[in-house]
Amino acid sequence: MMFFARFRVLVWIAVLSLAVVVYSCDEPGKERELILLHTNDSHGSIVPVDSMGGMAERATFIRETREKNKHVLLVDAGDFNTGQAASNMADAHPDIAAYNYMGYDAVTVGNHEFDKPLEVLLKQMEWADFPFVVSNIRQKGKILGQEYLIKEIGGIKVGVFGITTVHTRHISVCADKLDFEEEIHTAARMVKVLRGQGADVVIGLVHLGFTETTPDYVTSRKLASQVDGIDILVDGHSHSYIEKPEWVNRTWIVTANQSGRYVGMGKLRVKGHRLTGFDWKPVPIKGYAPDTMLWRQLEPYIEVAHSDLQTVVGLATKEFALYERDENVARYRESSLGNLVADALKWKATEGLHLKADFGLVNSGGIRAGLPAGGITREEVLSVLPFANVLEVIGMSGADVRRLFTFIASVTPGNGAFAQVSGDVHVVYDRQARQVKALSIGGKPVVDTMIYYMATCDYVAAGKDGYEAGLGNITYRENTSRLLSDVLADYIQMKGRITPYTDGRIEVK
Incomplete structure (x- = not known):
């Protein structure tokens, strides 16, 4: 009799122990x-x-x-x-x-x-x-x-x-x-x-x-x-x-x-x-x-890149910064770095390749890093323009140029579709109304019936990121097969010394 009593006690102890284990595992x-x-x-x-x-x-x-x-x-x-x-x-x-x-x-x-x-x-x-x-x-x-x-x-x-x-x-x-x-x-x-x-x-x-x-x-x-x-x-x-x-x-x-x-x-x-x-x-x-x-794993990749890209192409007297207070400036307003790139596109098309180009334009989303003060290497230029985009020149009517800049005016601040332009352009945007208040090229108002030639990249020329808004009736298109990074490196090398500046070519009201 005592055996069965002890047995029942042991069974209950086992059951209670199991319950505690289950509860502690689940702990709902x-x-x-x-x-x-x-x-x-x-x-x-x-x-x-x-x-x-x-x-x-x-x-x-x-x-x-x-x-x-x-x-x-x-x-x-x-x-x-x-x-x-x-x-x-x-x-x-x-x-x-x-x-x-x-x-x-x-x-x-x-x-x-x-x-x-x-x-x-x-x-x-x-x-x-x-x-x-x-x-x-x-x-x-x-x-x-x-x-x-x-x-x-x-x-x-x-x-x-x-x-x-x-x-x-x-x-x-x-x-x-x-x-x-x-x-x-x-x-x-x-x-x-x-x-x-x-x-x-x-x-x-x-x-x-x-x-x-x-x-x-x-x-x-x-x-x-x-x-x-x-x-x-x-x-x-x-x-x-x-x-x-x-x-x-x-x-x-x-x-x-x-x-x-x-x-x-x-x-x-x-x-x-x-x-x-x-x-x-x-x-x-x-x-x-x-x-x-x-x-140690990354160092060989860095060394290979350095050995090929450490050629100095020019000198920056000051830093060309991409960011101000964690904000990518080129996606909001005129920037010294955007000016440099857009001017380089216009220069290469006209002076380097002897093509007709009235202005240069680049989407700010293609500009990915700043340039430090001092000697500028090809590696640093490639970091600015890392995509395998090439220089293209396209022709369009003045009416389409207006449509293009109207699209840019509608771009939400901070978006990579916002454009940087060469010094031939003066544009005034009304950000609140998302409209173009004034637009001139070469110091003259845009004429709807004239044909204008724009030096840009194949990405924009293909109408990517919304740019088809003003590029529906292209009258001329020339793909130069020149990488944008090489174009910028050539431009800096030609200039020798570059200094960051803005000149009011883009005004945002």
Whole structure:
């Protein structure tokens, strides 16, 4: 009898012990934490830009964050291609190697992943140890990359999807053979899939940006407002700098500027199957010592680029800055760097190639870095104009010139479609009304019936990024096959010494 009594006691002890174990494993009432680190628009920034960023420096910050926090998710919202020479010359192989080293969990693609033939991106995907999460792009009916990712970190089941703006079809040279699914439809579909597979937190890596370039353009804000069930959107594309996250339709939106200058850092708090808190800040990558092991991997790429591109082509008496207070000046108003580039295009067309050109024009989105004071190398010139764009001269009527500048007047401040012009142009914009108040070329008002010749790049001449607005009736087109970076290098070499200045050629009222 005592045996059975003892047996029952032991059974109850076992049952109670099991219950305690089960409860402690599930702990449904306990709040769990996860650190989100994110980057976007790195643009081949292997070494620091304006004393900020750098791949090896970023790696140090990420390592230190992991040492302090057990559960970390590291992601990127696209546009790691096209930037510094060390990256461009090696098809971003050092960038992928650095992301492998840092242990990125997921990366989506931006429009600049299609600056080169698709084969280059496919090769980059093979190099990567991380998944390219791409939910709305298909090649021959198959998803380009991995449609979504579900990863459990610290007991939190995280679902990740990736979306690239469908406008990539219009603004990227090598995206014409791909099929893009509309962004809002894709996001709604992905939320349903990820929640259906038990995701506690849904994160979208979206290369959309904050700038509504056309009435039908889907920004990250618009996506969040129209799709329920997204916890966080990690955004890219517009190179926006924010100091606190945006809150739209119960969705947090974050972004981390560009060129690895900042890493976004957020602390997620999750209770049960719901995000209950989110604290976020942009962390400037400044003052961090470069990670020694990663630097050793990157150094050969840098040395190869340096050996080929260290030829000094001229002298800058002062710095040609691209940024003022974290704002890309060329995308808002006249800039000394924009003047330099546009003047170079006009000069090369007329003086160098003996073509007729009344003025030069370049989209500010093609200008990617400033020039330092002192000796200017070919590498630094290539960093300013990293795309493989070439000089073209096109002819159009004065009426079409007016339409072109009317389009530029309508461009949202901060957008890369805003144009920089040569000194032959004087234009006055009414920003509030988005209209042209005055326009002259060569010191004379534009005449609708005259033909004008514009030195520009093939990107603009092809009507990309909205420029088709004034280029519907081109009467003449000459592709010179001269890279814009070479044109600028030749111009600086011809001048010998260059000094930054603005002269009022663009006025914004």
